[in-house]
Amino acid sequence: MKFFIDTASLAQIKEAQDLGVLDGVTTNPSLMAKEGISGHDRVMKHYVDICNIVDGDVSAEVIATDYAGMIKEGEDLAALHPNIVVKVPMTRDGVKAIKYFTGKGIKTNCTLVFSAGQALLAAKAGATYVSPFVGRLDDVSTDGVQLIEQIRVIYDNYGYGTEILAASIRHPMHIIQCAEVGADVATCPLSAITALFDHPLTTIGLEKFLADHKKAATAVKA
């Protein structure tokens, strides 16, 4: 399973890249706003900065909601860097825009997906990625991981090439559960990725190995 980081923070992207397990980045307008990135030129430069840190797909979301606007914005974003993936909302115009981008060889990520039917439409339009929002479904007492499982079955039934990008991941168990049901990608906050490293028995075990090594070295000297 690929690991993407879900942030527009260059510092966090660099930190995740340094871990050696990062495959890409997803952003959205809220994450860009959180970093104080606004205005056309700054936004475009920020995407290029992200692409220069990570050697993998970088999702950049369109703001337009009409077909013509999405096409114009998406083409401008795609021209920034070969790793840019145009992120398009799951709407009627969005699905049409995905179909258009697919025809042009531009990679897409269909976002704000909350049902299997929406995921089926994204795959039929040829989306590179579909983003079901696991955490936001859990927030409204609906099993987000179950949706990933359902989409996996549907895509496998028909051999759709669209990759399932589990989004709105909140904690390490989400990552593990999404891996168990066959998500292709999980896009996660840095904290959820780094939490995977930790286990108290690893810490205790390493301390004991090092203490025993030190004891043996002292005994040889004596």
Ligand code: E4P
């Ligand atoms: C990523 O592609 C999504 O925009 C993001 O994961 C949403 O996460 P949130 O529900 O934590 O805002």
